[in-house]
Amino acid sequence: MGxxxxxxxVEMGRLLGEAGLGxxxxxxxxxxxxxxxxxxxxxxxEVIGVIPRSLAAVEVAHQGLSRLDVVETMHERKALMAQEAxxxxxxxxxxxxxxxxxxxxxxxxLGIHEKPCVLVNTAGYFDHLLSFLxxxxxxxxxxxxxxxxxxxxxxxxxxxxxxxxxxxxxxxDHSAPAEPAP
Numbered sequence: 001m002g003x004x005x006x007x008x009x010v011e012m013g014r015l016l017g018e019a020g021l022g023x024x025x026x027x028x029x030x031x032x033x034x035x036x037x038x039x040x041x042x043x044x045x046e047v048i049g050v051i052p053r054s055l056a057a058v059e060v061a062h063q064g065l066s067r068l069d070v071v072e073t074m075h076e077r078k079a080l081m082a083q084e085a086x087x088x089x090x091x092x093x094x095x096x097x098x099x100x101x102x103x104x105x106x107x108x109x110l111g112i113h114e115k116p117c118v119l120v121n122t123a124g125y126f127d128h129l130l131s132f133l134x135x136x137x138x139x140x141x142x143x144x145x146x147x148x149x150x151x152x153x154x155x156x157x158x159x160x161x162x163x164x165x166x167x168x169x170x171x172x173d174h175s176a177p178a179e180p181a182p
Contacts, residue, residue, distance in 0.1 A: 005092045006035055008122040012091065012156035013039020019160060020045070024084040026077065027051030027069070029062035032091060037062055050080045078103060087116040087163045092125040109146045116166035118151045118159045126152075 009032045016023055023040045025033050027049025037047045046066040053070050055061075061068060071077050078100060082088075090101040107113055119126055130152065136142040151162045 001032065001092075002123070004123045005032060005125070008120065008156055009033075009036040009091055010039045012036055012089070012120070012159065013041075013045070014043045015156050015160045016040045017043025017045030021160070022046035022048065022066075024048045024050065024081050026081070026096070027056075027061050027065070029060045029064075032093065034060075034062060036091070037065065041065070048084055050077045050084070052077050082107070082113065085115065086167065087118065089118045089120060089159050089163070091120050092122050098129075105146070105149055108149045116151055116163050117149055118153060118162050120156060120159050121152055121154055 013023070013036050015021075017040045022045055023037060025037060025047070028034050028051065029037075037049065040047050041064065047062075049062050049065045049068045051061050051068065051070055052074055053072060056070055061070070069080060071080060081100075082104060088101065088104045090097050101117070101119070104113075104115075105117055108115070108117060121127065121130070133142060133147055133150075137144050137147055151159075151166070153159050153162055
């Protein structure tokens with residue numbers, strides 16, 4: 001993994017923490033998401049991790065979070081993360097990132113939520129994926145309207161600005177940090 005991706009994760013964490021925004025993520029201590037969690041915590045942000053029991057040892061569950069929820073299945077993980085989050089942001093990642101991001105986009109397409117879906121295209125990481133989605137549109141497999149659900153940005157700063165702009169159109173008050181769950 002290149003240094004630009006790690007730097008983007010640290011920057012996202014800094015921005016979230018300094019803005020009083022929290023992070024809901026998969027609960028691992030390792031990898032880019034562990035870096036993001038650590039940076040968010042270091043800058044005063046609340047971090048909620050959600051990890052299935054079967055992955056808690058494999059992914060090394062982060063023990064320093066504001067809250068760590070251990071669930072039984074991946075389906076429970078995704079449902080709880082979606083419930084806890086006010087927006088969905090994908091930084092560069094692999095199968096898990098793509099799986100979770102596309103599932104949340106599908107939920108938006110089905111009208112299950114109206115929360116912002118943001119793709120941070122650090123150093124052009126997602127360029128080929130975005131080209132593929134254009135092919136899917138051209139071949140009639142994807143409606144351009146639904147492609148429009150993806151807010152494509154180049155940096156964490158743009159992602160935070162995009163979320164704030166989108167929140168302004170939703171019936172959710174994000175003017176102040178949310179109270180931590182009891």
